[in-house]
Amino acid sequence: MQSSANIMTIDAIDEKLIAALRENGRASTAELARRVGRSRTTVQSRIERLERSGVIVGYTARLAPDHAHGAVRVHVMIKIGPKEARAVEAALRAIPQVRLLHSVSGDYDMIAIAATATVAQMDEVLDRIGHVAGVERTTSSIILSTKFDR
CATH class of the missing domain: 3.30.70.920 (Lrp/AsnC effector binding domain/regulation of amino acid metabolism (RAM) domain)
Incomplete structure (x- = not known):
């Protein structure tokens, strides 16, 4: 995926994490960690990296x-x-x-x-x-x- 400053490689774990966040952007780090099969610290680090690199640009409420x-x-x-x-x-x-x-x-x-x-x-x-x-x-x-x- 491309951000304004660089190109970031997205791996299979990132894809799972992004899919889980799309389903529920308010999921806890512990829930996300269970979903992607990684530790909470690893998931938090990946989220921060995805945000910093511009892959994740924000969170929003999904309405019916x-x-x-x-x-x-x-x-x-x-x-x-x-x-x-x-x-x-x-x-x-x-x-x-x-x-x-x-x-x-x-x-x-x-x-x-x-x-x-x-x-x-x-x-x-x-x-x-x-x-x-x-x-x-x-x-x-x-x-x-x-x-x-x-």
Whole structure:
């Protein structure tokens, strides 16, 4: 993984530790040590090293999907015109219902995740995304359920 200053090698124990922290960032060092099969001191040292190197940049609360994302969530695949990426990104950043934006390869250039409380609100957000200057085409899919979220 890359930090702003250097490249850090992540081993299998680090991967297990990161996965355990993603599941429960408030787990005690003793619980994390049990999960990864190492001593508490070793786990604490690894966490500190991962934080210092910029691999772990913070901790956050995870909310239930309906509270965190809204009741209606949608993936929006976005095709943009040549040299329009920065302008489209800035316009999408200004739409608060757009929660994530990925630059991707393939038939589409970006994938946005949008969330609203109602289908009617989502319809308005999708229209707004479609009218952004530089957006040539969108295709959206409503998320019916999340099978897991790491």
